[in-house]
Amino acid sequence: MPIAADSLSLIGTVVAGILTVIVLSFAIKDNAVFRLALYLLIGVSAGYAGAIAIEDVIFPELLLPIIELLSANPEINLVDLAMRTVLTILLLTKLFPRIAPIGNPATALLVGVGAALAIAGAVQGSILPQIGAAGNSFDTDSLRLALLGGYYVEGTGLLIQGGITLLATVGTLAYFHFGTNASDSESAKRPAIMEWLAWIGRVFIPITLASLFAAVLLATLTAFIERIDFLLNLLRSFTAN
Amino acid sequence: MTSLEIGFIALGFALILVFSLLGSGRRNGTFREIKAFSRLRKNIELSVEDGTRLHVSLGRGGLLGPQSAAAFAGLNLLREVSQVASDSDQPPLATTGEAVLALLAQDTLRANYKTLNIGEEFSNRYAQVVGLSAMAYSAGLMSPILDNEVSASALVGNFGEEVGLITTAGQRSRSFTLGGSDGLSSQAILFASANEALIGEELYASAAYLGGSTAQEASLRGQDILRILIALSIIGLALSNLIDVVL
Amino acid sequence: MTYNYSQDPEEQLPDWLKALRNQQDEEPVADETAAEKPAEDTDGSKEEEEEASEIVETNIPQESPPSADVEEETDPDWLAEIRQRHQEDSTADEREIRDDLEDTQPRLISTPPEEKVEEHAPSDEQLSEAFDEMETIESPEPEGEELAPGEVPSWLEALRPAGADKASGPASATQPSPRKERKEEQGPLAGLSGVLPVEPEITQIGGGKSHSGQLEISRIQKQHRSTLEEMIAGQSATSETVSQKVARPKPWLGWLVAGALLLASLLPLLSASESAPLPAANTVPAVSALYDLIEDLPQSAAVLVAFEVQASLYGEVEIAALSVVDHLVEKEAQINIVSTHPTGPALADRLMREGIGETESYLNLGYLSGGMAAIRHFASHPRETNLLPSLWNAPALQDLETLSDFDLLLIISSDADDARAWIEQVGAETSQDMAAVSSAQASPLLYAYLQSEPATLKGLVGGIQGAASYENLRNQDGAARYYWDSYSYVLGAAILLILSIGLYKRILPGEPQQAAQSEEEKP
C-alpha cells in the first residue's frame, strides 16, 4: 500500500512538526498544550519500552522456554528456568504492598549484581585507566622525541602542560578529601597540605565543569538547529505544494 | 581482571571494613563542610514545618551498570529524608526513571512507614516511575515542579543532560533544588543551575553527611586513604616517567 | 559540617560486622552502651561531646516504637529531632481536638511506654514551657564548652524540639545515663523492663523541669517564632536563605534567547550559505585516527557498531555519524548494529535508511537488554546473548565467535556513560580496536579515554565539529557542512546572549544586584 504509507509518512511529518512547535512554545510561556505533549511523550515512550521488554527479553528468556518445556523440549535447562520463574514471581509480588516484602530476595539479587558490576566497572573502567593516564601527564613519548630532536622550546611546553595537568589532577583529588582533624565545624578544614592542594582543585574544578557545560551547550545548539531545519523544510514542502 | 585490579578492590574492602570495625568516624572527628547538605537539611526542616512536599529524584540509572552506585546513594538519601518526613502532611515523593529503582524506593519508603507504625498509609504511588526514557523522565518531573507540588527537590542519582530541564523548572517555580549526579556533564549543568550541586564523589557521601551508618562514614575514611594513595601513585608514576625520559 | 556523633551508627552495621566489632571491644563495659562506644575513644572531651550530643536525642525512641525494622532504621539525630518536633506538633493538634470533644483529662493508654510518653506530650501550655526552655538553653550556649558548637548545628538550634532541649540543657547534663539506656530501646534489648526506665522520659516530657509558665504560645506562634529566629539566626544562615531565593527568570529573557537563536539558525539555512570555514583537516588527531582506522580496514571488514543513541540527541548524533558510517559503507564493511537502548535499533534503522540510504549492507542485531551487564556478557559470549539468534547464522557472521573476530568496534553514542560502559566492558575482555562517534556533550569525557594509558579508545569524532573535520578529511561535504554556518551563527548568538544578559546589570549603574551565591566551599 504505497499510497497509505506515503500519507502516513506525510501525516507523521506534520505531527512531528506540530509537536516540535508545541514543545518550543515553552520558551515563550508554559502552557497546557506543552504539558499535554509532555504527558504524551511519557506515555508513548513507556508503552514502547514495555513492549520491547516483552518482545526482546521476557518472551525469549522466560515465556519461550516455558512453552518449549511444555512441548517437552529436552534441551531446556530446568534449574535455570525454575530460578527464572521463581525470581520473576517473587518480583511480581512487589505489585502488592502487603506482600511486597516477599519479593525482597529478587531485588536483593539485582542489588548484588549491580554492586558487583559497579565495583568492577569503577576499578576497570575509571580508576585504574585514569591513574595510568594521569601518570603519563607529561606525554613522555612526545617529550622524548622533542628532546631527541633538539626541540627544547616544545619540550619545555610539554613539561609545563604536563605539570599543569598533574597539578590539576592532584589538586582536584585533594579537594574531595572529606576528613578533617577538627572536632567542631568551626575549624573543620582538611589537613594543611590538603587544604592548599584543594585550593588548586577549586580553581580547576570549575574549569573542567565549564568545558563539560560548553560541550552540552554545543550539542543542544546543534539539536536546536536540526529542529529548526526540520520545521523549515516542512514549511518549504507545504509552500512548494 | 588483572592482579592490580583485584588488589585495588581488595584494598577498598579492607579499608572500609577496618574503618567500620574501628568506628573511626567517631574517633577522628569531623568531615569538611559541604554546604549543599546543610541547605538540604534546612529545606527538609522547612518542608516538614510547612507541611509541604519533599521530592527525592533518584535518576534514571539502571542497576545493571556503574550507575547503580549513584542510584544506591540516592536511595540512602531517600531513606534519611523519609525517616523524618514520612508521617508529615505531605509525605515525601520519590521519583525515578528506572523501574527497578522505583521498586527499591518503594521498599525503602515502606520500611520507614513500618518503622513509624504508619505502614497502612503507605502507597506505591509515593515512589513513582515518572518516565522510562531520559526526556520522558524530565518531562515527568517538570510538571509537578512547575506546579509547585513540591517545595524542594533533591536530585541524587544518575542523570544526563535532561537534568537541565528539571532545574529550569525549579528556577521557574523558585523551589529549592539540590543536585548530584555521577555523570560529569550533568554535574556541570547542576553546578550552573541548581541551588546546590554535589560535585564529584560528594554525591556518594550524602547518606554519611545526613547521619548515616558507621560503614557509610567508614567508607568516606576509606575513600580518603585510597585517594591519597592514588594521588601519590600518580605523582610517582609521572615523575618516574619523566626521569626515564630525561635520563 | 560536623559529623554526627550523637547517632548510633553501629545500628546499621551488618550483623556479622557488629559481632566482630563486639569481639574487638576488649574493655569490659558492663552496661549496654558498650556497643556504642568505640573502644579506642579515649579522648575525654570527645566523650563529653558525644554524651552531650547523644543526650540531644533522648526522646527519639519514643517516636519510633520498636518494630521489625527498627534494628536497621535508626534516625540520625538531626532528622529525629525534626521528626520529633513535627510529631509533637501533631500530637498537640490531636490533643486539642480531643480536648474539644472529650474532657481534658489525659488518658493513659495502656501498654507501651512510648505511648504513655505521647500522652504526656505537650499541650499548648507544655509547649510554651518547652519554648521557654529553648530560650534558656540557647542563651548559655557559649559557656557550655563541652557542648561543641558543631554538636548541635545552628540550623537545628533554632528549631530545637522541646524534649531535646530539656535533655541537652544544662539541667539534663547531670543525668546522662538515661539516654544510654534509652538508646538500647531501639536495639535488640528493646522491651526489657530492667533496662528501660520509663520514668525519666515521662518526667522529662511531662515537664517538672519547666522553668516558667509565662506566655501560652500556640504551636503556630511557636512556628512563627522559630522561623523568625531562623531568619535572624546569624550571618551564614542569612546568606544561605538569601542565596536560596534566586530570582525567577524573567519571561522576556526566555523570549529574547529563543528569538535570537531562532534567527541565528534560520538566516544561514534560508540563504543556504556555506561561508564559515570548516576546521582544517588533520588538526584533530582523534578524528584523523578514526579516519585512518576505517581507511585501513580490509575489504568487507566486519564492524560491530554499538548504537547507543537516545531519541533525544538523535538529531545531533546523526549529523556527527553520517560521514563516518558513509565511509564504512564506502569501504564495503559489513556493519552489524547492536544497542542497549530499547530505542537504539529503531534509530539505527532510521540512520541507515534515511541518512545513508542503505537497507542491505547492514545487520541490525537488535536490542541488548540489561545495560552494562549485558555488554559484559555480550563481550565474552556474543553468541549466547538474547540477540536475534537467526542473524548469527547469516553468512557474514558465521565465522565470528568473539568480539576479537570483528575488525573494528565503533561506538556511536549520545551519552558518555553508554560509551564508557562499552569501553570498560569490552576493554576488559578483548584488546579489540575501539573508536567512537559521539555527541559533542560526550566528547570531553571520551577524550579522557583517548588519552588513557593504555589507550582504550583509538579514535573519536565528537559532535558537529568532529564531523566537519571528518568531512574535510574525506573531502566530501555532508550534513556537517550543511549545518556549519547555522552552527557558527547560533554559537555567536549564544555567546552574545550569555555575555549581554549576564553583564548588563553590572554595566548598567544603579541596578540592584541579584542574590549572590556565597563564596564558600563551592568549587
Added chain:
Amino acid sequence: MSKWRAPFSTAIAMATGILLLISLFVPQLNIVRASLLGWAILLSAVALLLGLVNLFQVHLHNIRNKEKGIYSFVLLAGMITTFLITIVQGREGVLADWLFNSVQVPLESSLVALLAISLTLMAARLIQERKDMASQIFAATLVLILLGSAPIFGLDLPLFSSVITPFISRVLSLGGLRALLIGVGLGTLATGIRILIGSDRPFSG
C-alpha cells in the same frame, strides 16, 4: 515479617555480588556469571513492566481524583496504544515505527532543542547572579571555550580556535576531568563495597 527477611535478602545480595565479582576474574566461573547476569537481565525487564503498572496506577488515580485528569488520560492513552501496537506489530511494524518516529523522536529532540535555550539562559544567569570565584572561573572558561569552538558569525578566531580553546580543553580541564572520574569511581567502589559487606540494604522493605 521483614525481621527475618532482611537478613535473608542481605545474604542473597552479598552472596550474589561477591560471587559475580569473583566470576568476573575467574574464567572457570563463566557459567555462574552468565547465569547471574541472565537472571538479572530478565528481572530488570520484568521490573520495567512493574514500572509500567506503577505509571498506570498513578495516572489512573489522577483521573479518578480529577487531578490533572486530562493530562493523565493522554498519558495512559499514549501508553496503552503504543504498547499494544508495538506488541502486536513488533518494533518494525508500520504503526509502531510511525509512533516512534513521528511522536517520540520529535518530542524528545525538541526538548533537547528547548534545553539549548535553557542552557544559554542558565549561563547568562550564572554570570548575572553569582559572584563567587568558582562561578566566575566557570563563566570565563565557558565563554573562552565557546569562542574557539567554531567560527563566530562565520569568522574564525584563530587565537581561540587553535590556541586557547584547545589549551583549555586538553590541558586545563583534562586534569580535573581525570580527578573527577577517579572520584566518581571511588564513590562507586565504596558504595558497591558497602552493599557487599551488608551494610547498605536498599532492598529491605
